[in-house]
Amino acid sequence: MKKSRFIKNLKFYFLGFLAATAFLVWFVVLTLPPGDSVSVNYLDVGQGDAIFIQTPAGNQVLVDGGPDSIILSRLGRLMPFYDRSIDLMILTHPQLDHMAGLIEVAKRYKIGRILTTGVLYNSPAFAEWQKVIEEKNIPVTIAKKGQKIRLGSGVYFEILHPEKDLAGKYYSGDVNNASIVGRLSFGKNSFLLTGDIEAPVEIGLAAENGANLASDVLKVAHHGSKTSSSEEFLKAVGPKIAVIQVGRKNSYGHPTREVLTRLGQFGTQIFRNDINGTVEILSNGRELKVKTER
Numbered sequence: 001m002k003k004s005r006f007i008k009n010l011k012f013y014f015l016g017f018l019a020a021t022a023f024l025v026w027f028v029v030l031t032l033p034p035g036d037s038v039s040v041n042y043l044d045v046g047q048g049d050a051i052f053i054q055t056p057a058g059n060q061v062l063v064d065g066g067p068d069s070i071i072l073s074r075l076g077r078l079m080p081f082y083d084r085s086i087d088l089m090i091l092t093h094p095q096l097d098h099m100a101g102l103i104e105v106a107k108r109y110k111i112g113r114i115l116t117t118g119v120l121y122n123s124p125a126f127a128e129w130q131k132v133i134e135e136k137n138i139p140v141t142i143a144k145k146g147q148k149i150r151l152g153s154g155v156y157f158e159i160l161h162p163e164k165d166l167a168g169k170y171y172s173g174d175v176n177n178a179s180i181v182g183r184l185s186f187g188k189n190s191f192l193l194t195g196d197i198e199a200p201v202e203i204g205l206a207a208e209n210g211a212n213l214a215s216d217v218l219k220v221a222h223h224g225s226k227t228s229s230s231e232e233f234l235k236a237v238g239p240k241i242a243v244i245q246v247g248r249k250n251s252y253g254h255p256t257r258e259v260l261t262r263l264g265q266f267g268t269q270i271f272r273n274d275i276n277g278t279v280e281i282l283s284n285g286r287e288l289k290v291k292t293e294r
């Protein structure tokens with residue numbers, strides 16, 4: 001009698017031990033920092049932009065989401081299955097090739113905060129975007145030039161554009177030029193994100209803000225359209241590496257020969273989603289490492 005109770009209890013102790021070790025392993029996996037590098041993934045989502053950033057502290061940022069739900073499988077490859085949250089979601093501007101995928105992500109993941117210009121746009125997708133934010137009660141920060149967002153472990157995202165507060169307003173010109181431009185920095189390395197800005201905005205930035213533009217890696221504006229990547233801008237940025245987010249055989253003819261030539265003149269190494277697949281660039285604060293899918 002006594003013996004059998006002991007055996008019975010032993011079974012419980014053993015199960016308890018198993019649960020405790022399982023919890024311990026789980027806890028270690030969950031809290032383990034991904035390393036000492038910032039990882040910037042220019043995701044292959046076809047014709048559109050989607051950039052997934054992970055900081056050494058484990059903060060995750062998604063800048064734009066591409067044209068459709070393909071972003072979900074791309075994130076699934078990078079994030080462990082139990083990780084259903086993204087700390088910061090950034091919408092550069094409300095066009096489908098940047099916004100549609102974010103709607104899908106916002107529906108399925110817990111989003112800590114959204115950073116956007118708040119510019120209004122007339123489209124069914126934009127109405128859906130606003131509805132998802134409201135329904136899921138996601139906090140929104142309006143991006144303005146001069147803001148510096150701390151992402152932990154010495155990683156910063158500085159907003160360089162737009163200058164004006166666009167929240168709740170329609171943009172008077174091409175909404176591409178209302179894109180958030182931001183510079184991600186870690187130690188000596190920096191990454192410039194440009195959305196779809198065109199030459200007039202680029203030239204304005206180069207004239208007033210040259211010093212802050214200098215970056216190791218440039219996300220080429222507007223998928224390599226010839227109306228962007230002006231000489232003045234490339235000179236001010238001086239990128240060692242350029243990433244062009246384009247889909248294979250896209251109907252726009254992106255990237256254009258003009259932009260490829262201009263980048264070539266600056267000796268910039270070019271990576272493209274249509275050729276290289278997803279492009280991951282790692283920085284340890286001193287040097288960069290590029291990993292491509294193809």
Ligand SMILES: [Zn+2]
Nearest residue numbers: 048097196222
């Ligand atoms: Zn675009």
